[in-house]
Amino acid sequence: MSLLERLNTDIKQAMKDKDKEKLSVLRMVKSSIQNESIKHGRDLSEEEELTVLSRELKQRKDSLQEFDKAGREDLVHKLQGEIAIVEHYMPEQLSEEDLSAIVQQTIAEVNANSKADMGKVMGALMPKVKGKADGSLVNKLVQQHLS
Numbered sequence: 001m002s003l004l005e006r007l008n009t010d011i012k013q014a015m016k017d018k019d020k021e022k023l024s025v026l027r028m029v030k031s032s033i034q035n036e037s038i039k040h041g042r043d044l045s046e047e048e049e050l051t052v053l054s055r056e057l058k059q060r061k062d063s064l065q066e067f068d069k070a071g072r073e074d075l076v077h078k079l080q081g082e083i084a085i086v087e088h089y090m091p092e093q094l095s096e097e098d099l100s101a102i103v104q105q106t107i108a109e110v111n112a113n114s115k116a117d118m119g120k121v122m123g124a125l126m127p128k129v130k131g132k133a134d135g136s137l138v139n140k141l142v143q144q145h146l147s
Contacts, residue, residue, distance in 0.1 A: 003049040003089060004033060021078075025085045029056055050091070050131040057086045058135075094133045096141075102128060103141045115146050 007030045014023040029052075036052050037044050044052070060083050067075040094102070106125040110117065121142050129138060 003046070003053065004030065006089065007033070021081055022085055025082045029053065029086060029089070032056055047130065053086065053089055054131050057083065057090065060086065091131050094129060096137070099129065099133050099138065100141055100145075103138070103145055107142075107145055112146060115143065118142060118146060121146070 007026055011023060011026045011030065014026060032055070033044065033049055033052050036048065040048070060079055064076060064079045064083065067079060103121075103125060106128065107121055110120045110124050112118075112121045122139070125138060125142065126135070
């Protein structure tokens with residue numbers, strides 16, 4: 001079942017359950033996927049859908065940090081709920097140990113040995129872990145292994 005089909009099914013269920021928050025988040029995510037599909041002029045691949053989903057999650061996490069800094073607890077709680085809903089559709093996240101092993105393997109593949117090679121490593125690594133790991137964590141681990 002594709003992501004769009006799962007979203008449609010869950011939107012119907014949220015309507016039946018009268019879950020306004022979940023319904024709103026699912027509609028936003030579905031809308032983003034459909035807008036991206038229209039932009040490309042075709043149906044999106046699973047990887048492209050995952051990219052849109054990752055972008056939606058990142059936007060919410062960034063907003064969460066800003067609201068937290070501003071002391072807006074009401075908005076922080078709302079966004080935490082939205083993040084939980086969006087994360088439900090993301091693939092299972094890699095553990096830090098698994099991610100560290102992939103980072104070391106990629107560093108060896110691209111023959112990197114200093115922080116100057118960070119761009120090469122990140123370029124080769126990100127497609128492998130797309131949607132399965134947070135970019136900031138990946139960046140931190142690459143820096144640790146290259147230093």
